Amino acid sequence: MSILIILLLPLIAAVLVCLPLKKAWAPGVTVVSSLATLILSARVAWLVSAGNSVTADLSANWIAVDGLSALILVLIAFVATTAAIYSVGYMAHGNLKLGKLRLYYINYNLFVFSMLAIPVLAEPTLVWIVVELTTLASALLVSFENTREALEAAWKYVVLSLMGAGMALFGFLVLFAAMQASGSTAAYTWSHLIDAAPLMPPVLLQTAFLLILIGLGTKVGLVPMHTWLPDAHSQAPSPVCALLSGIETTSILYVILRLFPVMQAAPNSHAETWAIVLGLISVGTAAFLLLQVKDYKRLFAFSTVEHMGIILTALGLGASVAGYGAMQQIVSHCVTKSFCFFAAGAVLLSVETRQISSIRGLIRQSPIASAALVFGGLAITGAPPLAVFLSEFSILKAGLTQKEYLATGLLAVFIVVAFFGIMLHVNRMVFGAKEIEADEHANSETASPLHRFTASPLPVSCKLALVVAAVPVLVFGFYIPQPLNELLTQAAAALTK
Amino acid sequence: MSDTTNQLLNNLNSLVTGLFLLTAFGIVAMRQARGVLFLFIVQSLLLAASAVLLGLRYTSHHLYGVAVVNLISKPIIVPWLLRKTSPSEVYTRREVDQVLNIPTALLIALALAILAYFLGLPLLNAVAPEFRGPNVPIGIAGLLLGAFTITVRREALPLLIGLLVMENGAFLAGIDIARNLKMLIELAIATDGLIIVFIMSVLTRAVQKQVGTTAVGELASLKETTVEPADKPANHRNDDERIFNNAR
Numbered sequence: 001m002s003i004l005i006i007l008l009l010p011l012i013a014a015v016l017v018c019l020p021l022k023k024a025w026a027p028g029v030t031v032v033s034s035l036a037t038l039i040l041s042a043r044v045a046w047l048v049s050a051g052n053s054v055t056a057d058l059s060a061n062w063i064a065v066d067g068l069s070a071l072i073l074v075l076i077a078f079v080a081t082t083a084a085i086y087s088v089g090y091m092a093h094g095n096l097k098l099g100k101l102r103l104y105y106i107n108y109n110l111f112v113f114s115m116l117a118i119p120v121l122a123e124p125t126l127v128w129i130v131v132e133l134t135t136l137a138s139a140l141l142v143s144f145e146n147t148r149e150a151l152e153a154a155w156k157y158v159v160l161s162l163m164g165a166g167m168a169l170f171g172f173l174v175l176f177a178a179m180q181a182s183g184s185t186a187a188y189t190w191s192h193l194i195d196a197a198p199l200m201p202p203v204l205l206q207t208a209f210l211l212i213l214i215g216l217g218t219k220v221g222l223v224p225m226h227t228w229l230p231d232a233h234s235q236a237p238s239p240v241c242a243l244l245s246g247i248e249t250t251s252i253l254y255v256i257l258r259l260f261p262v263m264q265a266a267p268n269s270h271a272e273t274w275a276i277v278l279g280l281i282s283v284g285t286a287a288f289l290l291l292q293v294k295d296y297k298r299l300f301a302f303s304t305v306e307h308m309g310i311i312l313t314a315l316g317l318g319a320s321v322a323g324y325g326a327m328q329q330i331v332s333h334c335v336t337k338s339f340c341f342f343a344a345g346a347v348l349l350s351v352e353t354r355q356i357s358s359i360r361g362l363i364r365q366s367p368i369a370s371a372a373l374v375f376g377g378l379a380i381t382g383a384p385p386l387a388v389f390l391s392e393f394s395i396l397k398a399g400l401t402q403k404e405y406l407a408t409g410l411l412a413v414f415i416v417v418a419f420f421g422i423m424l425h426v427n428r429m430v431f432g433a434k435e436i437e438a439d440e441h442a443n444s445e446t447a448s449p450l451h452r453f454t455a456s457p458l459p460v461s462c463k464l465a466l467v468v469a470a471v472p473v474l475v476f477g478f479y480i481p482q483p484l485n486e487l488l489t490q491a492a493a494a495l496t497k
Numbered sequence: 498m499s500d501t502t503n504q505l506l507n508n509l510n511s512l513v514t515g516l517f518l519l520t521a522f523g524i525v526a527m528r529q530a531r532g533v534l535f536l537f538i539v540q541s542l543l544l545a546a547s548a549v550l551l552g553l554r555y556t557s558h559h560l561y562g563v564a565v566v567n568l569i570s571k572p573i574i575v576p577w578l579l580r581k582t583s584p585s586e587v588y589t590r591r592e593v594d595q596v597l598n599i600p601t602a603l604l605i606a607l608a609l610a611i612l613a614y615f616l617g618l619p620l621l622n623a624v625a626p627e628f629r630g631p632n633v634p635i636g637i638a639g640l641l642l643g644a645f646t647i648t649v650r651r652e653a654l655p656l657l658i659g660l661l662v663m664e665n666g667a668f669l670a671g672i673d674i675a676r677n678l679k680m681l682i683e684l685a686i687a688t689d690g691l692i693i694v695f696i697m698s699v700l701t702r703a704v705q706k707q708v709g710t711t712a713v714g715e716l717a718s719l720k721e722t723t724v725e726p727a728d729k730p731a732n733h734r735n736d737d738e739r740i741f742n743n744a745r
Contacts, residue, residue, distance in 0.1 A: 129685045151704045152713075162693060170670060188678070203619045
């Protein structure tokens, strides 16, 4: 029952937001509903980790929640909550009209709803539909600032994601045909797919896997289908970027992950090889593109491409060994990346430019934003003792025990390159000497004329969101609570047959 | 049903799917935005017809439901939504500077259709004989031609239709090989197309207001290498176009 309430809450919030009340109403409703969602999801995750069923009163053909679903669910609720808190101050900053603000929160809640539905639905084609809905609900959030660049980003995002979705739809239909061809008469769900897999015609299963991997991989941002991602993830308002980069990519990746046990159950499938190849290409390309980025939000967007590649590579190294590390990486990526975009938003609020080259010596201008940016940069690149370090370490360790020296070595090299790429830019922005670079770009059209003087204080809600988001980044670096550990183990087990 | 009726239904389905492929070619080649929309409507009608024929042939009644949903959503609601939400400019536009000229585009489309046949063949060999209709290879061709339309077009409406053609293609294959899928799912997929149209129209309107053109292919300022906000020539062209359109 609580699953249904979790799904209903954002929908109710989306309706309530429309009520013609004061300016504080829409943000308030959204914060309250996302907090309630977080509490309920945490309870679901708690119950699942203790081995209880949370869907006893619901039809298993429609809704099913296992460890993997619960993990993704609670992560979505967490990022949605911190982003909602962050939005309060961030959106108030722009002095928007009431209608525009309402539109933001309607789309925000619909977007959160569509994401929450992904992990709990059991029927693959229904999951495809909610994946489509995530694109459509977030499109207007990406274009929210209504500048030429934001519209371009939104357009690319929608067209490429929907092209991918078209392929994925065909993939899911072929998968259904494969299940029918195996002689199975059970309902079309993730768990029945695993049962039917050994008898499926290999050509159908592999075609379906590839179509879905490439189709949904477009939305995850795997190279070479990633071209829209840095645009969309940098042009949207910062709290939306946190949702897009932190959790949307991961929840779409979850759908691909669901196919791995199916592929393992079938004889000689090559899912691992595909995962390693696509994963390493993504990590490598993103790591080297990071070096030449000009916009600090794009920096974190490319880092998302890198992290999706790391998770996929981990699965390629063998879900039974590296599965736990991959799940850990999903958690650490979600909490850290959302923090990074909150930090980037804080920088944007204080200097009003996205150009790395026009920001120097930020530490003197805005100490809080600078501290957040440095912390976020260190955290996302895997500096010890933060969450990403631990998860990347356990993936590399798993790779070595599997004797996959080439893939593990390449992965390690790319992670190091990405570390230098991100920290190089962050370091220059925060500690760089101001005068030399500032003059060089004084005439740059992109740098807003305001950027040197508007050191406005950071809104309280933004500070609060930064603090709340930083807690798991710090804590998961050296301590994983027992229920979470149990959940991660169960999620990793769901990745193998 | 007797063998001759079945044979007749199979042949009719082949005819309908063949015409479906033809409309996909037409959409690749057509320059007039209104013509593209018309061809898309015809294509959706053919999709519905194929669903009815398959429903009769294999007595699977929920395919009639699919046909009805398709008849209502695509030929009626899609044009209505477009008219309500899109700027009227999208209809009147003619694409003069396409990325490829028409003969080249059609030749590539032909190659894609042949490719689709070879991609569909191994899939058909793996399923039971009753699923081996012409729908799968032609559906794949629809998918590929839709994607091709998106890559060579710059105007908003043909791009949107390209996306819908991809979905039509996947659906045409789906009503054959995934015939027993739940009705609810098919309904949801059809509704999804409407949301796509709505969101894309809203975006198009915003682009037209902000940038002054519906040639969304011209939007190409977000890159890694250039620090400048946009490449100048494209900007000027848009300005000229806007002035030209206003004057008209």
